[in-house]
Amino acid sequence: MFTLPKNLSWRLSQTQWHCFLLGLLACFWISACNGQTLFAPSASNQSVSQECQVVQHQLGETCVPFEPQRIVATDEIALEILLALDVKPVASGEPNLVSSRSRHLADKVAGVESLGKEEQLNLEKMVELKPDLILGFSVYSEYYPIFSQIAPTVSLNYTHTGWKEELRQVANILNKSEKAEQLLADYQVRITAFQAAMGNRLTQTEVSVARFYTGSQISEFRTRSSFPGSVLDDMGLARPESQNQSVKPDQTYIDVSLERLDLLDGDVMFAAVDPGAEASLKNFQKSPLWQTLKAVKNNRVYVVDSGYWIFGNILAANAILDDLFRYLIEESP
Template sequence: MTINKHIQKAPFFASECKTIKHQLGEACVPRNPQRIIVTDESILDAVVGLGFKPIAAAESNALGNRGRQFGNKIDGIISIGKESLLNLERIVKLQPDLILGFEINENDYEILSKIAPTVSIEFNEIAWKEALQRIGDILNKSTVSKQLLNEYQQRVEKLRLAILQNNNKQKVSISRFYSGWNLTQFQNQFSFPVRILEEVGLSIPEAQQKLSNSSQSYISVGIESLNLLDADVMFVALDPGSAKNFQKYSSHQFWQMLNVIKNNRVYTVDSGYWIVGNILSANAILDDLSQYLLSR
């Protein structure tokens, strides 16, 4: 790639960095990074949660937008393109001192590691807590990551108890609607949001569990299979621009026949944090669960 000749990687003395082994090799990571770039949305969630503000981040392939979990914490962050098509020239110009990402493509890594110390971390959407701890260790914020997880666990236990006291241990369905895609889907027990449901004592319907396997965190659903979405409560995660597709489904007679619709227990939520993420998204989901399940 022609950008190679423009790369000038900043030198680090051994005392200024620590060696981190990762899935694609090892990197000498600065002990106090100032110009972090992240290559995907989930790692952005973790890094911001730990108190850092990256100078730039890639935009998600899977999510339609950045959810409210970030608040104003990422205002001014520069885009480096989509996760699947990083703008490498822009990354060079930004002169990062550390690049972090989940499952970085090997070809990208070969270039990125010449720009700045680059760490590629294994991704498992239900192992987000372990990922937060790993990132905390890399960024010398292990105490902060433990504190964040302790505070999160306290919230989980409080919400679990409140749900139990309200005799509110119901089956919950999580569906998602995309822009430009005719199908919908439900998130299964191998997904980020359903794992959070399980932590607070909730679960998805048995029909959904039986169709699920660990190779994929969701199951696609057409109009003819809408009965699979039925539950005591349904959260509908909407992508920007998905209104037309959602309208097609929600106006269909099969949708209107669902008990969850008849009982008026459908709540629309933001797919920006309900599908995949880390500590900020997890806490935002707890906010929604508290609002919609305990307010009745």
């Protein structure tokens, strides 16, 4: 298996890393010269390359085919956007921090090959799939020259609250802008319905989003600068005042120790639990301070899937909205 070693760029000096990249690129070139091509454009691919659109991105500019047919998504954000646009990639990377693809994508990823963890993609499999476009968010700059030897590569900038614009960016590259705008319009219709159902409770309900990790004694709350924070802002839901204080711009989360559980409190708490982190949540629940929280005393702590509550795009935003309808309206005390 031809993979990049995990965290290799952190373990090697800059000089060693550059030597590694040069050696790897040399392998691509030598293989091509020997007729054992890892990836060589066919005549048809060369023709397509002359009829492409130039896309500016954070690592440069790339000539992208007008109608790519075999897209590789390097990460789950790119995967989610492609699926939302009714474009099924041939393969994708999986999240680094959880065991597998998020469950809200489960019914959409059949037939999409896994390339392993986002930070350690299986390059051998990627080459075998012969992609005509590699698309990802914040592709490691060290990987970019390697990916570009395989197929045109586009690295878009990921921001937690800029997910709507990121959806539009990908849609524009793939000539799917009309589909993207329809997705966002449908999302807005659901927001309006949610706000109408909440009525006066909308601005009077303070919502906290906490995350629990596997094997960690620290939790965190997600700020308004985070992905779930942006979704809650779309809804018009209030956040606890304690969470609005001492938060720097663009700070997406604040660590919370057992001694500062008060920072997690709100009228409602959504506890986003990573796979296998149930023991971590239980450890917090054993604390006497946990029992003093307003959301706990009112039985309004709801355990949700961190796979779509912490990072995501339009599909994850709608999955969060599903939870908001369920817990704040349908099952509201």
